[in-house]
Amino acid sequence: MRNLLIVILVFIGIWWARGALRRFKAQGGLRRKEARPVSAERMLECRHCGLIVPESEGVRAGEDFYCCEAHRSAGRRAG
Numbered sequence: 324m325r326n327l328l329i330v331i332l333v334f335i336g337i338w339w340a341r342g343a344l345r346r347f348k349a350q351g352g353l354r355r356k357e358a359r360p361v362s363a364e365r366m367l368e369c370r371h372c373g374l375i376v377p378e379s380e381g382v383r384a385g386e387d388f389y390c391c392e393a394h395r396s397a398g399r400r401a402g
């Protein structure tokens with residue numbers, strides 16, 4: 324009779340641990356998904372005005388990077 328009680332307690336323990344682990348994994352997965360796009364985008368400085376913009380929003384001209392098309396045609400800032 325005592326053994327049966329222990330078996331039931333062990334089953335309840337396993338069931339509870341599985342539920343807690345699933346909740347913990349779900350929270351961790353969600354947090355990782357949210358953090359991903361922030362770190363993926365590279366920030367670069369405009370060669371003309373010095374503004375820092377995401378790489379996808381700016382314009383590239385060889386080695387140089389500019390915040391917009393107007394600054395790309397204006398070229399590097401003198402001095």
Ligand SMILES: [Zn+2]
Binds near residue numbers: 370371391
């Ligand atoms: Zn600029």
